[in-house]
Amino acid sequence: MIVISEKAKAIKTSPTLAVFSVAKKMMADGIDVINFGVGEPDFNTPEYIKEAAKKAIDENFTRYTVGAGIPELRKAIIKKLKTDNNLDYGMDEIIVTPGAKAAIETLLTTICNPGDQVIIPTPYWVSYPAQVELANGESVYFETEMSENFKINPVRLEQLIKTLSKPRAIILNSPSNPAGIVYSREELAEIAKVCIRHNIIIISDEIYEKLVYGNAEHYSIADTVPEVKNLTIVINGVSKAYAMTGWRLGYAAGPKEIIENAVKIQSHTASCINSITQKATVAALSVDDGSLEKMRQAFEERKKFMTSALNKIDHLVCIEPQGAFYCFPSIDYYIQNNSQGLKNDVELCTWLLEKKHIAVVPGSAFGVPQCLRFSYANSMENLVEGMKRFEEGLKELI
Numbered sequence: 001m002i003v004i005s006e007k008a009k010a011i012k013t014s015p016t017l018a019v020f021s022v023a024k025k026m027m028a029d030g031i032d033v034i035n036f037g038v039g040e041p042d043f044n045t046p047e048y049i050k051e052a053a054k055k056a057i058d059e060n061f062t063r064y065t066v067g068a069g070i071p072e073l074r075k076a077i078i079k080k081l082k083t084d085n086n087l088d089y090g091m092d093e094i095i096v097t098p099g100a101k102a103a104i105e106t107l108l109t110t111i112c113n114p115g116d117q118v119i120i121p122t123p124y125w126v127s128y129p130a131q132v133e134l135a136n137g138e139s140v141y142f143e144t145e146m147s148e149n150f151k152i153n154p155v156r157l158e159q160l161i162k163t164l165s166k167p168r169a170i171i172l173n174s175p176s177n178p179a180g181i182v183y184s185r186e187e188l189a190e191i192a193k194v195c196i197r198h199n200i201i202i203i204s205d206e207i208y209e210k211l212v213y214g215n216a217e218h219y220s221i222a223d224t225v226p227e228v229k230n231l232t233i234v235i236n237g238v239s240k241a242y243a244m245t246g247w248r249l250g251y252a253a254g255p256k257e258i259i260e261n262a263v264k265i266q267s268h269t270a271s272c273i274n275s276i277t278q279k280a281t282v283a284a285l286s287v288d289d290g291s292l293e294k295m296r297q298a299f300e301e302r303k304k305f306m307t308s309a310l311n312k313i314d315h316l317v318c319i320e321p322q323g324a325f326y327c328f329p330s331i332d333y334y335i336q337n338n339s340q341g342l343k344n345d346v347e348l349c350t351w352l353l354e355k356k357h358i359a360v361v362p363g364s365a366f367g368v369p370q371c372l373r374f375s376y377a378n379s380m381e382n383l384v385e386g387m388k389r390f391e392e393g394l395k396e397l398i
Ligand SMILES: Cc1ncc(COP(=O)(O)O)c(C=O)c1O
Pocket: 039, 098, 099, 100, 101, 102, 125, 173, 176, 177, 205, 207, 236, 237, 238, 239, 245, 249, 250
């Protein structure tokens, strides 16, 4: 008999995956499904980055590297953190990981003792709860309100912390997936003060840093009030900013003691990151050929279209995202008032997929079942057609 560990069994398969495995099958059968579920830029990796990778291969830079990441790359990351985020780090305060996802996982493993509580604000990125469980921590959800733009209310955060027995960390995500919210420097400072008062480590996932729109500006919480840097682990990477999702490179910056222990753990898991990707990332971080800004502008244009198209639909409310590439409208009215007997967001998404051939992610995957997530990492043509189908679908539903 095959035995599966309790830990593996406890990890839930995301409802996202259930809807998307059907969507993928439909697409494979030649059905024209408009996919609003994409979590990655629909652009190619810029040429100069690919050239750097080709050069690394030609020069046989193909062996194991030091576990924390090649010094040249860590230096480039240090420079980036100084220039973009006004943060000073030393070489032993940086670890390069196989994606930001692995950075979060390794760092959670580094800081969590069994049962330590990690606060996850809702709506959250789908992987956070499973990552906390894998690190033997316990996820505690902080429910934000749509009326407060899905942002953390520091007073309520402090109230929650006071009720916890083993509060250890909070995962902060700005710009955020799925709601596209971006915290101002002042808002971050208020959250920082609460964390300082209760000695809570902040895992600050800044992977969408480069995708901000309108007047929004990205700040790292580590640069808000002086004492908070020592409590913060900054997570970032190149997947979203440089259209490099398949290359797998992320990194974490934080206090030496934490990073050294993370490097120790990684030496027994990934060993090191793909040597070619590391060289490509040095190029990505050191050169600006304008492609990043071009992508950002394209996303901003799509965001404007999506927000306005969604808000034109009766009984639907969508907060204007300020970053990332997702819209997260509330569709609660249609769950409560439909003629098809659909009882929840997953059933609504399944109906939209089957009847209208659009794939949208149910909000329950992010802890908010009143909403749906639309990714606009798709061509304008597809977005226009997809929104037409969505609107028609909702009309047919009531
Ligand atoms: C909020 C958030 N953090 C982290 C990641 C993971 O990024 P990476 O490709 O660097 O592992 C994603 C990817 O979707 C994300 O949405």
